[in-house]
Amino acid sequence: MALKQSRTTRVAIALLGWGSAFVMFFPILWMTIAAFKSEIDAIATPPKLFFTPTLENFAAVNQRANYPLFAMNSVIEALGATVLAILIAVPAAYAAAFFPNKRTKDLLLWMLSTKMLPAVGVLVPMYLIFRDLSLLDTRLGLIILFTLSNLPIVVWMLYSFFKDVPHEILEAARMDGAKVGDQIRYLLLPLTLPGIASTALLSVILCWNEAFWSLNLTTSKAAPLTQLIASFSSPEGLFWAKLSAASLLAIAPILVFGWLTQRQLVRGLTFGAVK
Amino acid sequence: MTNATIATPRRARGGRAVRTGPLLAPAVTLLLLWMIVPLAMTLWFSLQRYNLLNPMVTGFAGLRNYELLFTTSAIWISIWNTLVLVGSVLIVTIVFGVFFAVLFDQPFFGRDVARLLVIAPFFVMPTVSALIWKNLLMHPVNGLFAWIAKSLGFPAVDWFTNLPMTSIVIIVAWQWIPFATLILLTAMQSLDREQMEAARMDGAKGPAMLWHIVLPHLMRPISVVVMIECIFLLAVFAEIQVTTSGGPGTQTSTLTYFIYIKALLRWDVGGASAAGVVAIVLANIVAAFLIRTVARNLDK
Numbered sequence: 001m002a003l004k005q006s007r008t009t010r011v012a013i014a015l016l017g018w019g020s021a022f023v024m025f026f027p028i029l030w031m032t033i034a035a036f037k038s039e040i041d042a043i044a045t046p047p048k049l050f051f052t053p054t055l056e057n058f059a060a061v062n063q064r065a066n067y068p069l070f071a072m073n074s075v076i077e078a079l080g081a082t083v084l085a086i087l088i089a090v091p092a093a094y095a096a097a098f099f100p101n102k103r104t105k106d107l108l109l110w111m112l113s114t115k116m117l118p119a120v121g122v123l124v125p126m127y128l129i130f131r132d133l134s135l136l137d138t139r140l141g142l143i144i145l146f147t148l149s150n151l152p153i154v155v156w157m158l159y160s161f162f163k164d165v166p167h168e169i170l171e172a173a174r175m176d177g178a179k180v181g182d183q184i185r186y187l188l189l190p191l192t193l194p195g196i197a198s199t200a201l202l203s204v205i206l207c208w209n210e211a212f213w214s215l216n217l218t219t220s221k222a223a224p225l226t227q228l229i230a231s232f233s234s235p236e237g238l239f240w241a242k243l244s245a246a247s248l249l250a251i252a253p254i255l256v257f258g259w260l261t262q263r264q265l266v267r268g269l270t271f272g273a274v275k
Numbered sequence: 276m277t278n279a280t281i282a283t284p285r286r287a288r289g290g291r292a293v294r295t296g297p298l299l300a301p302a303v304t305l306l307l308l309w310m311i312v313p314l315a316m317t318l319w320f321s322l323q324r325y326n327l328l329n330p331m332v333t334g335f336a337g338l339r340n341y342e343l344l345f346t347t348s349a350i351w352i353s354i355w356n357t358l359v360l361v362g363s364v365l366i367v368t369i370v371f372g373v374f375f376a377v378l379f380d381q382p383f384f385g386r387d388v389a390r391l392l393v394i395a396p397f398f399v400m401p402t403v404s405a406l407i408w409k410n411l412l413m414h415p416v417n418g419l420f421a422w423i424a425k426s427l428g429f430p431a432v433d434w435f436t437n438l439p440m441t442s443i444v445i446i447v448a449w450q451w452i453p454f455a456t457l458i459l460l461t462a463m464q465s466l467d468r469e470q471m472e473a474a475r476m477d478g479a480k481g482p483a484m485l486w487h488i489v490l491p492h493l494m495r496p497i498s499v500v501v502m503i504e505c506i507f508l509l510a511v512f513a514e515i516q517v518t519t520s521g522g523p524g525t526q527t528s529t530l531t532y533f534i535y536i537k538a539l540l541r542w543d544v545g546g547a548s549a550a551g552v553v554a555i556v557l558a559n560i561v562a563a564f565l566i567r568t569v570a571r572n573l574d575k
Binding site: 013014016017018020021022024027043044045046047089099111113114115116118121122123124128148205208209212216225226229230232240243251254258259265 | 303401
């Protein structure tokens, strides 16, 4: 800001800024520190700030719970659902952005309204459908659910990115006889790659952190990291250092992901309504 | 270029040659199925006697499930808890979101790093944040807060026993403040600086500027924040499951959690479905209001 500020004001702002940052980040920081403590140090009162760091918790988590399986499930389910949602959403968003008619806006709003359908309201039917189709505790089952629950948001985000592409470019291609598929593949996708990337990233983040369906519809084989962490909330949850190590392993990938993409995320998160 | 610009409207109309039906069909069909099939099943079950633990009890129940539901106080408590949770978290996140947006809009040393730290909680999965807060921070014996309280000479607070709803609001708000901050901060960057400069020249002080220039500018992004948070906050589940399991008593049992207990712990499908219908109705009341706000935003 170009406004003139006194030196004291500037120092105060810097202190306030860093103070807020510290407070907001503190739980994550505290957890990270605990992950490298021994169990005894982790529950010590007064809290220990100086201790000998250890990696034993990470080894223990791995031994107890087959961490790679949970991580793999998270990756496969998040990526699977994201790819599927984007494949389904791209044609729809293309149609809505380039060939809007009177009903387009209603259609988009209706899609968004399905996101308002409380998952818990349909938990029982979904559980029974999954049971009858043998989808309980399968990766495919979660991929389908994640795809459907993110689809409205993915369509909206892609729509807002596509809308910014000048119509003339696609029209010119159409004049030259390019089919819809070709226009999408050779023009639209390359032009909106950053937008598609941020849509994909947000979808991955939402799937990665989703807890309701994964806690209720998976038990062991297809359980993602949310499930692994929840298993530490049992009476054995007193193993704080191990819990922290497992948590760190679960959030680190997605946290770094989020940090790297935060600027693009904003645009996606608001469907382009805030610039 | 001139030609193209002039020709655009005509060609766009001619462009109807592209059939949009097949392009929209997959998304629309899937969402339609996703909406209607479970919804219809929920409605149907809600009219049945249906308990997975007792297969002998079957048949049409009429509105009995609803009657039972509304004559117990549990449903009202959970609706109230839901509204309290969503309302409090919305207020807290917006107040802090505006504050952080204004703060992190100012230049200071290392601002970009500080920003990253502030938004970090948004990327933490709900189960993890619930467990960190429950065990490492709010634990009445070994938690950090207990130690701080004791060192200052106060008795330790047993958060989840004595202030269960407050604790959950704190945890959920901590997760969503970064989201509000992220959106509002972006909006701040499009604020008209010259207008602020002019206002300052005229002698406007901080609070007046905030009230007359910054807040009006943030109204639209705030409505977006409210809408998106509502979608997710009505469904808050993991934080409750991991920390209080709805208790003590029914103090933190939201509608979501209430149905979960009925359905998957007591296997009372009929009763749970009736409560599910209530949840859907409640969400739709909220949605009807919110959707209108979005629609207005679209007409920019």
